[in-house]
Amino acid sequence: xxxxxxxxxxxxxxxxxxxxxxxxxxxxxxxxxxxxxxxxxxxxxxxxxxxxxxxxxxxxxxxxxxxxxxxxxxxxxxxxxxxxxxxxxxxxxxxxxxxxxxxxxxxxxxxxxxxxxxxxxxxxxxxxxxxxxxxxxxxxxxxxxxxxxxxxxxxxxxxxxxxxxxxxxxxxxxxxxxxxxxxxxxxxxxxxxxxxxxxxxxxxxxxxxxxxxxxxxxxxxxxxxxxxxxxxxxxxxxxxxxxxxxxxxxxxxx
Amino acid sequence: xxxxxxxxxxxxxxxxxxxxxxxxxxxxxxxxxxxxxxxxxxxxxxxxxxxxxxxxxxxxxxxxxxxxxxxxxxxxxxxxxxxxxxxxxxxxxxxxxxxxxxxxxxxxxxxxxxxxxxxxxxxxxxxxxxxxxxxxxxxxxxxxxxxxxxxxxxxxxxxxxxxxxxxxxxxxxxxxxxxxxxxxxxxxxxxxxxxxxxxxxxxxxxxxxxxxxxxxxxxxxxxxxxxxxxxxxxxxxxxxxxxxxxx
Numbered sequence: 001x002x003x004x005x006x007x008x009x010x011x012x013x014x015x016x017x018x019x020x021x022x023x024x025x026x027x028x029x030x031x032x033x034x035x036x037x038x039x040x041x042x043x044x045x046x047x048x049x050x051x052x053x054x055x056x057x058x059x060x061x062x063x064x065x066x067x068x069x070x071x072x073x074x075x076x077x078x079x080x081x082x083x084x085x086x087x088x089x090x091x092x093x094x095x096x097x098x099x100x101x102x103x104x105x106x107x108x109x110x111x112x113x114x115x116x117x118x119x120x121x122x123x124x125x126x127x128x129x130x131x132x133x134x135x136x137x138x139x140x141x142x143x144x145x146x147x148x149x150x151x152x153x154x155x156x157x158x159x160x161x162x163x164x165x166x167x168x169x170x171x172x173x174x175x176x177x178x179x180x181x182x183x184x185x186x187x188x189x190x191x192x193x194x195x196x197x198x199x200x201x202x203x204x205x206x207x208x209x210x211x212x213x214x215x216x217x218x219x220x221x222x223x224x225x226x227x228x229x230x231x232x233x234x235x236x237x238x239x240x241x242x243x244x245x246x247x248x249x250x251x252x253x254x
Numbered sequence: 255x256x257x258x259x260x261x262x263x264x265x266x267x268x269x270x271x272x273x274x275x276x277x278x279x280x281x282x283x284x285x286x287x288x289x290x291x292x293x294x295x296x297x298x299x300x301x302x303x304x305x306x307x308x309x310x311x312x313x314x315x316x317x318x319x320x321x322x323x324x325x326x327x328x329x330x331x332x333x334x335x336x337x338x339x340x341x342x343x344x345x346x347x348x349x350x351x352x353x354x355x356x357x358x359x360x361x362x363x364x365x366x367x368x369x370x371x372x373x374x375x376x377x378x379x380x381x382x383x384x385x386x387x388x389x390x391x392x393x394x395x396x397x398x399x400x401x402x403x404x405x406x407x408x409x410x411x412x413x414x415x416x417x418x419x420x421x422x423x424x425x426x427x428x429x430x431x432x433x434x435x436x437x438x439x440x441x442x443x444x445x446x447x448x449x450x451x452x453x454x455x456x457x458x459x460x461x462x463x464x465x466x467x468x469x470x471x472x473x474x475x476x477x478x479x480x481x482x483x484x485x486x487x488x489x490x491x492x493x494x495x496x497x498x499x500x501x
Contacts, residue, residue: 106457208454228450
């Protein structure tokens with residue numbers, strides 16, 4: 001489908017799949033279905049399908065934060081998901097997605113990294129959040145971000161005995177204090193719509209992802225794509241992010 | 255527990271740790287065309303933050319399969335020099351640098367007349383020689399001037415600055431300890447002094463009202479940067495009396 005067709009439709013207040021501008025596609029959440037992971041979630045937003053698995057291990061803290069655990073987000077844009085994705089080390093698109101999801105989690109302070117310290121300066125829990133995209137029909141950031149927090153909410157800390165992790169046996173649940181939800185708004189033909197599908201992403205001028213906290217504040221922003229946004233447009237996207245974040249939080253049972 | 259080295263207060267009597275007012279920039283300096291080999295070059299400094307940029311092209315795009323028959327392709331590489339920070343930074347691309355390079359490339363894609371140079375690339379190199387926060391903003395400002403110096407046609411200049419929240423107060427041009435221990439850091443770039451945000455990245459918790467205030471301050475800051483960039487260009491390319499006699 002051509003970009004100009006999408007643009008024309010949006011100009012006529014319509015979307016290619018008949019949705020309203022502020023309407024998500026159907027969202028399905030499945031959690032805790034990967035036994036080898038300490039936490040997992042699968043999110044489907046329409047045909048976009050993303051799995052997040054969380055693995056815990058013990059490692060050394062960073063020198064500038066000796067009493068804090070380490071949290072890292074990585075995104076795998078697997079060739080399974082789209083013919084456009086090539087195998088190999090993460091490219092700039094994958095790195096941007098990871099870093100946007102990472103900042104949402106980090107800045108919301110939903111995981112208290114100090115509680116992941118085992119021995120200051122020597123041993124801390126490392127939390128690896130791996131986002132695997134299985135089917136790409138647009139809006140990977142929101143799907144990945146939602147899957148990441150859904151998986152964190154289910155994550156359990158394994159028993160550590162004499163420096164050996166007893167995977168499969170758990171000491172306690174990971175404490176998660178907030179639910180950062182990233183919401184991406186796309187600008188097409190001067191209009192604003194959320195949850196862009198792949199065709200809409202290809203036609204959009206710019207996008208902005210705002211991550212909201214449970215208190216309705218914003219903890220991270222990323223503008224992407226070519227094209228500008230005015231202050232009014234940024235504020236409109238902010239309102240959308242806060243409102244939709246609230247809706248999605250309900251799906252997480254929060 | 256508070257972070258190691260965090261000052262108890264970062265704003266005392268309405269002044270910041272380096273003596274600045276809340277809405278003041280650090281000392282800014284600009285130099286245009288300081289490199290010989292590059293088609294265009296410029297330096298932009300916010301206090302101790304020192305960005306050197308160079309622009310090459312438009313030149314034939316390599317690899318060839320990425321050539322676009324309709325427009326030029328921007329390559330952008332933002333990098334911090336190994337000695338630019340207290341802890342040595344390992345050379346090579348970090349994930350942070352890759353992301354920053356991407357958003358800077360996207361920002362310039364909106365202002366450069368890419369259709370004028372099909373099948374070519376325009377290469378923008380941003381080298382941070384000394385880092386004291388707001389490095390991407392200094393890099394954007396310098397790159398914008400280097401593009402002009404290279405004679406690449408643009409709709410307008412790109413002007414950039416950072417705003418932050420420190421001790422609950424909204425401040426302009428985040429620097430020094432404010433970056434490490436402040437609550438919020440936001441980098442912004444606009445097309446000249448217009449209400450057109452082409453780069454926006456924020457970390458840290460803000461209310462909607464604070465965000466609105468920060469965007470206003472960022473616009474004000476970018477307008478000031480735009481004036482300084484214009485003046486630097488006028489100064490650089492002014493036609494002296496001697497020049498006119500040559501013609």
